[in-house]
Amino acid sequence: MLRFAITLFAVITSSTCQQYGCLEGDTHKVKPSPEPNMHECTLYSESSCCYANFTEQLAHSPVIKVSNSYWNRCGQLSKSCEDFTKKIECFYRCSPHAAHWINPRYTAAIQSVPLCQSFCDDWYEACKDDSICARNWLTDWKRDESGENHCKSKCMPYREMYANGTDMCQSMWGESFKVSESSCLCLQMNKKDMVAIKHLLSESSEESSSVSSSEEHSCQKKLLKFEALQQEEGEKTR
Numbered sequence: 001m002l003r004f005a006i007t008l009f010a011v012i013t014s015s016t017c018q019q020y021g022c023l024e025g026d027t028h029k030v031k032p033s034p035e036p037n038m039h040e041c042t043l044y045s046e047s048s049c050c051y052a053n054f055t056e057q058l059a060h061s062p063v064i065k066v067s068n069s070y071w072n073r074c075g076q077l078s079k080s081c082e083d084f085t086k087k088i089e090c091f092y093r094c095s096p097h098a099a100h101w102i103n104p105r106y107t108a109a110i111q112s113v114p115l116c117q118s119f120c121d122d123w124y125e126a127c128k129d130d131s132i133c134a135r136n137w138l139t140d141w142k143r144d145e146s147g148e149n150h151c152k153s154k155c156m157p158y159r160e161m162y163a164n165g166t167d168m169c170q171s172m173w174g175e176s177f178k179v180s181e182s183s184c185l186c187l188q189m190n191k192k193d194m195v196a197i198k199h200l201l202s203e204s205s206e207e208s209s210s211v212s213s214s215e216e217h218s219c220q221k222k223l224l225k226f227e228a229l230q231q232e233e234g235e236k237t238r
Contacts, residue, residue: 023049023092027054028050028093029048033047035048035050036052039058041055041058041089043189043190044095049093054093054094061079063077063082070148074132078126081130081158083126091113100201113187114178114179114182114187115169115179115180115188116182117186118188119169119186120168124168129158131156131157133156134151135162135172138176140152183220184216185215185216187200192226194226195226196219196223198222199219
């Protein structure tokens with residue numbers, strides 16, 4: 001049953017990728033394809049918009065620099081905070097679904113990707129005692145001639161920069177993400193996303209900005225089934 005769920009996800013991924021392709025960033029492919037030798041971001045290894053060699057930058061902790069952006073301008077991130085930052089980086093760089101939320105004004109960027117409230121709250125909790133100097137990581141850095149980022153403001157704890165998980169998710173990457181009203185029709189950057197993706201990419205979800213009760217119920221039902229299948233598969237491999 002779990003294999004069927006994974007196969008279904010692969011079909012959804014394939015049809016979506018044919019429609020949307022990848023974002024037009026400097027590290028993105030034109031179209032997603034398998035990357036079996038990824039060092040990180042393995043959630044997207046079966047259909048990836050990034051090349052495996054890109055993920056080498058994320059494979060070792062602490063992460064110092066990704067492309068031309070340093071993550072340690074206010075000191076090394078804690079391991080828990082770094083892990084969440086990696087999830088966001090992996091989604092943007094590698095997810096075959098990211099282009100579904102392409103920013104119409106800048107095709108290398110995303111806009112209003114729905115994140116689960118629980119994900120944002122957990123991310124905030126993981127990072128609240130780390131330090132940061134840029135509220136918006138896309139616009140609030142000083143860039144030198146080589147494009148590398150430097151602080152324009154003093155470093156402060158995340159808990160002072162952002163009021164809560166919602167504020168952080170909807171500010172740190174500009175308009176890239178939004179916190180969903182739904183607890184199911186949203187992304188958590190893990191395997192459970194395969195359930196949400198099916199609904200989020202449906203025609204009805206695209207046409208409506210609000211979450212219908214029927215969509216929410218259907219998603220919740222399938223998520224519970226998926227979790228049960230995962231648990232069953234885990235018990236068989238013990």
